[in-house]
Amino acid sequence: MNGWLLAAGGVAAVTTLIHATAGGRSVVRPLLGSAVAAEPRRTLHVVWHMVTADLLLSSIALLALAFAAAPSTALVLFIAAQYLAYAAVFLTVTLAADWPRPLLQLPQWMLLLPVGVLALIGTA
Structure with missing residues (x-):
């Protein structure tokens, strides 16, 4: 058994659960009830479910x-790269926003980054 990959998979599973439950309430419901035009609203809804999958x-x-x-190793590296890229996107968007305490406004990177790092360590 590879403990690093087990830890990465465990954090990834918790991330999935948080995404599907809390994110559904705080992101998807408001989006679907918003005045955004139907096509972009439904496209974002589909993208939400694609990320969940x-x-x-x-x-x-x-x-x-x-x-x-x-x-x-190739599959682990691919998954690690995905999570590191997701974390980088969240950090980039968050830091580009004009918010107080920006790193806490979109904290998803805090769950995504450890999965990528743990998976990378698991390939060693």
Whole structure:
């Protein structure tokens, strides 16, 4: 068993759960009830569910890879790269906003970054 990948998969699974529950309430419901035009509103709704699917599938993959006799380094690196890229996007958008305490306004990077780092360590 690879403990680093198990930790990455566990954090990814928790991230998926938070995304689907808390994010659904605080992001999707307000979006769907907003005055944004129908096409962009529905497109963003689809993108939300695509992210949910990606988070779920990658957490399952990391957990399965943690118990694999010879985990695929390429797959782990791909998943790590995704999470690191997601964290970078959140940090970039957050820091570009004119908000007080910007790192706490969009804190998703705090869950995404550890998954990428733990997965990278798990390939060593």
